[in-house]
Amino acid sequence: MAAEQDPEARAAARPLLTDLYQATMALGYWRAGRARDAAEFELFFRRCPFGGAFALAAGLRDCVRFLRAFRLRDAGSPPSARRAPHARQKPPPMADVQFLASVLPPDTDPAFFEHLRALDCSEVTVRALPEGSLAFPGVPLLQVSGPLLVVQLLETPLLCLVSYASLVATNAARLRLIAGPEKRLLEMGLRRAQGPDGGLTASTYSYLGGFDSSSNVLAGQLRGVPVAGTLAHSFVTSFSGSEVPPDPMLAPAAGEGPGVDLAAKAQVWLEQVCAHLGLGVQEPHPGERAAFVAYALAFPRAFQGLLDTYSVWRSGLPNFLAVALALGELGYRAVGVRLDSGDLLQQAQEIRKVFRAAAAQFQVPWLESVLIVVSNNIDEEALARLAQEGSEVNVIGIGTSVVTCPQQPSLGGVYKLVAVGGQPRMKLTEDPEKQTLPGSKAAFRLLGSDGSPLMDMLQLAEEPVPQAGQELRVWPPGAQEPCTVRPAQVEPLLRLCLQQGQLCEPLPSLAESRALAQLSLSRLSPEHRRLRSPAQYQVVLSERLQALVNSLCAGQSP
């Protein structure tokens, strides 16, 4: 498949994914003769989301894809002759360079557009926190250096690609911590996302953050996220019970012996099930049963029932049992039931009792362990209840509250200039919260003897690497005097990712980043990991970095 058939590669190639002021500033730099000044920006956030004390770094793979494809298209590029089969007759959008020319002053020097035409990221170098790493306030997720004009243009795209990815990965990690390691978490929020790419990003980074799978097929196709799914109420309501399938016969699982009419077999089982449950055989909805039979004919090895279209107890459950037992007779095992309304925990407990009783009654032990899948606006609080000890719920489908991050729907990432022409730069606004940390920096994680992170330390890039076992004098934020720390281990945090536009090492797979996230979280001490009122994790400055901040605040040149 060619690159232009790969929607991912195509989506990455949108160089005008930016704010207009990046483009106006580009012209400003160019007019000032500064387009090629060496500059360095840092992308970071100022507060951990959701009231927690940690975040997960994510979005790097999308940034790399964007940076490597970054090039402004020009109307002079040879157009392809092909058109999409149903292409609309509206005029195609202007090429990138022409569009910028249309929104910049008409008397802009044509040489500026010549500069834009030649622009790419071949002189851009990126250091980054690997995806799935723990990230803390003020520690760069990305350090981006290169010619001032181009690294300024990258501000909005990089923020756009990193902020939500990190937010949703962090949200997913919180949900995983609440659910514990055993419950399976299924992301199913595509329809609640900000359009198609919002959904793709959500599914990809929910998985990175700790979910097991997604219902989003595109995330499976393009990102390799494991996909899972079941059936919806419309499938059930589409059947009245009078439909006749073209082929009602199902062969046994072992593949030998004659097929049987599954609907007829289910009808026989229904009488036994209703007698067992004390229900009239007319009570279960015939359309629902027909739907279950149809689904079972298509998925005999993966039969699931959605129980709450009409009535869980009087219809969904007996119909499911009838079809599951009919399948069982042919050697197939039903895999699950889904509940999408009502008190999910309570129903799961009672359904498990019914399964156990029916397993004994009909001598089909596997029925005891049919998965119970629940969904319906599950948030952190509801999840905690569903994951409590003794819960019979096995799989939890979460849509809105993982994808939209309703507790805090944006991370508030920023991208700040820290050095230009080798000189440190700092924003000295009257709002201390919005001040920045100047200079090209290195970042380290200081670990205790038990391997758990104690604090992160930022220092100037040229300072010697701190050594394990050595006492360090460091400045906590806002402190009046330094404190000392003797880390048992020191981990450098930022890895060289792109050097002069070239990828330095293969990016880890999504599953590898997911494993790193779980490992990182497991090492975090409980007081930093807890989700409500956690102890704040400190990010401290080296003495030299603190001295630089002080000198710039005092208006001295460094």
Add this chain to the structure above:
Amino acid sequence: MAAEQDPEARAAARPLLTDLYQATMALGYWRAGRARDAAEFELFFRRCPFGGAFALAAGLRDCVRFLRAFRLRDAGSPPSARRAPHARQKPPPMADVQFLASVLPPDTDPAFFEHLRALDCSEVTVRALPEGSLAFPGVPLLQVSGPLLVVQLLETPLLCLVSYASLVATNAARLRLIAGPEKRLLEMGLRRAQGPDGGLTASTYSYLGGFDSSSNVLAGQLRGVPVAGTLAHSFVTSFSGSEVPPDPMLAPAAGEGPGVDLAAKAQVWLEQVCAHLGLGVQEPHPGERAAFVAYALAFPRAFQGLLDTYSVWRSGLPNFLAVALALGELGYRAVGVRLDSGDLLQQAQEIRKVFRAAAAQFQVPWLESVLIVVSNNIDEEALARLAQEGSEVNVIGIGTSVVTCPQQPSLGGVYKLVAVGGQPRMKLTEDPEKQTLPGSKAAFRLLGSDGSPLMDMLQLAEEPVPQAGQELRVWPPGAQEPCTVRPAQVEPLLRLCLQQGQLCEPLPSLAESRALAQLSLSRLSPEHRRLRSPAQYQVVLSERLQALVNSLCAGQSP
């Protein structure tokens, strides 16, 4: 530009933008011989967002684009030979049909995939609320009819394309109602969106909902949204004041006469400005002034200053005035200043006073009306304060709180089967909130004599169209008996949009839809339009539709 260079057209062509259970249900329908049963679905929401009593319908243009391009790609399709210049070496994603085969049971009948290969929307018919219309709970935004298998597959994509678009348009409309008609609203939330398409959708539909412009360049390029922008703090901090522009000269606005060194001219003005303001001439930051000069050289007719990088009063404002007055001497008029921190209203009032005093002092009347642009986490409450009577703020930039819709980050749209094989269908769950309204329906808006909407009415498609001036007996939701209404006007709500896959009329432009939204909102009565504790707008059922609901609830066939 060819279609495959148009990211919009390409983004639309992602047929696997769906949940896995749509695909599993497709196989279920196919196996049951029901793939081509005539079916109708409705897309609607159950509650208006943000505690209001209205929503705006939006997203239709994206749906039309998706439906017209919808076709599953097969590995057998002729691949193009071209590759993107920096294409990664990782294997390309599987083609659509092959990917589905990889996640469905291995023994799935190959004839099912043959069916998928031929699938398109050429038998799909869509009726829709025009974009920018008022939408209310239970009234379909889309009615989608066609072969059961394909219209079921469209569930997730259509929900994904309509729900957030309508949500953000409604959010923007609320912000516009708060701001009043005079303040200019600039959307600047791309970096806070769920990735690139999230941002594009947000910018497009914020504009539709009533914003004036967006900073998102891609929304301008691809959707024709007016774009606007200014400069960021990094531009200011990148200058130390020691930089020498390659060409410091600026020609007069009239184009005649010799150019002048703008930096030198600004330096002269700075002394006068500082004397006027009672500041020392050393106080304003020289780097900030150099940045303003650089920006003014690039944008002499559109000069703006960002005032709060160092200190608004001691640096930003005097530097802005010095450069603006220097430009003024050459015949140019500065257009604006931006504030991004602190008490925005208070500062705007004081800055306007300074502008007025300086206009008088230096005899430049235009300085009085320089635009004051503000931004910094502005939500509904902050906006109400900035828009109060007497406010000197002119332009309000809003990012996070328009794009992420933090009050309610998802609309909760649903897509429900209402008829199959000509028979009405209804979900009769024990949760009354989740019941659906059966049957193929028509929808009307009943208007009072003042032209304001009284209520919406749903009836069966085959019922005669209600007439203006005629008394109607209708059932409000949950009522024990009908009530009567005599509308002065009756408007049909749903327009035929796609018939058997063919576009029935050109879609309105985005600007036309935006105008419709403002017109619709202006007609809504104040008690329905107010944003807090509004009167609920009723959606009533015709007597025949109510009778159908009753008969299905009672378990009778209709």
